Amino acid sequence: MAPLGISFLIRSVYDLLPSNATPVRWGKKDDPTCPLCQGRQTTEHVLSSCKVALSQGRYTWRHNRVLQELASVISTA
Ligand SMILES: [Zn+2]
Numbered sequence: 001m002a003p004l005g006i007s008f009l010i011r012s013v014y015d016l017l018p019s020n021a022t023p024v025r026w027g028k029k030d031d032p033t034c035p036l037c038q039g040r041q042t043t044e045h046v047l048s049s050c051k052v053a054l055s056q057g058r059y060t061w062r063h064n065r066v067l068q069e070l071a072s073v074i075s076t077a
Contacts (some may be wrong), residue, residue: 017043
């Protein structure tokens with residue numbers, strides 16, 4: 001796995017990716033609201049739990065982009 005992929009994986013596991021909840025946790029901001037659904041925006045919310053992102057097909061788009069990238073790498077190899 002590429003270093004950026006490993007970094008993303010580790011930061012996602014430990015909830016260290018940027019979200020609106022991050023500056024709230026650090027005392028830098030008061031509002032962790034998701035701009036799409038008005039729920040609490042955490043890493044989990046951004047990656048898989050936002051109902052508005054789901055209804056807009058954003059998760060499907062991201063899933064398909066990952067598969068396209070994998071297919072590209074496999075066909076090149
Ligand atoms: Zn949301």
